[in-house]
Amino acid sequence: MPNADTVVVLDFETTGLSPTMGDRAIEIGAVRIENGEITGRFQELMNPGQRISGFIEDYTGITNSMLKHAPSCEEVMSQFADFISGYNLVAHNASFDKRFLDAELSNISRTYSGQFACSMLVARRIYPHAPDHKLGTLVRYANIPSDGAFHRALYDSEMAAKLWQAMLRTIEKQTVLPEIPFKLLQKIAKTPKNSVRALLEHS
Structure with a gap:
């Protein structure tokens, strides 16, 4: 399995909270990181085939008129599966975004081979003293430059990518490993907070 510094960080904006209740993706943004360097970006609005609520318009800044002429979810997700x-x-x-990724790719009979890690769960272990573990809060806590315009998919994925890289730097200082495997981040996310230091020291 590749190292943790080679990943795709992704974010969906959606019509609601649950694809099982008929909600659809309306935007996907993603940043590809290879060996710690950003090597690609993906951003597309997509027409979900239904009107979005005023709440979602206000929350995301994405309007029904913007989506009216956007490509279909199926067209965008086919391109994203390649990305x-x-x-x-x-x-x-990640549980939220994974649900929508799985649902939208299932609609077009596509799958993916990679595994998921949740930057929020990792942050709870790496930054246990942060005021909370929302993305915007963590970006400020880790002193990552930001203009604060959250809730658009590419911007959120850019910020999550920078947070991921900041956490990797923090982890590197606590372990003797020459490279950080992706599975270690998955393990950290499931480790009790008071056991993380021992995990890293013995990795």
Whole structure:
């Protein structure tokens, strides 16, 4: 499995919270990192075939008029499946984004080979003293430059990618490993907070 510094960090904006309740993706943004360097970006609005609520318009800044002429979810997700092919995946609150990725790719009979890690769960272990573990809070806590315009998919994925890289630098200082495997980040996310230091010292 590749190292943790080679991943695709992704973020969905959606019509609601649950694809099982008929919600659809309306935007996908992603940043590809290879050996710690950003090597690609992906951003597309997509027409979900339904009107979005005023709440979602206000929350995301994405309007029904913007989506009216956007390509279909199926067209965009086919391109996105190619973009993520062969890479492990990271998202902030990954269970949410994974649900929509799985649902939208299932609609077009596509899959992906990579595994997921959740930057929010990792941050709870690496930055246990942060005020909370929302993406915007963590970006400020880690002193990552930001203009604060959250809730658009590419911007959120850019910020999550920078947070991921900051956490890798923090982890590197606590372990003797020459490279940080992706599976270690997955393990950190499931480790009790008071056991993380021992895990890293003995990795």
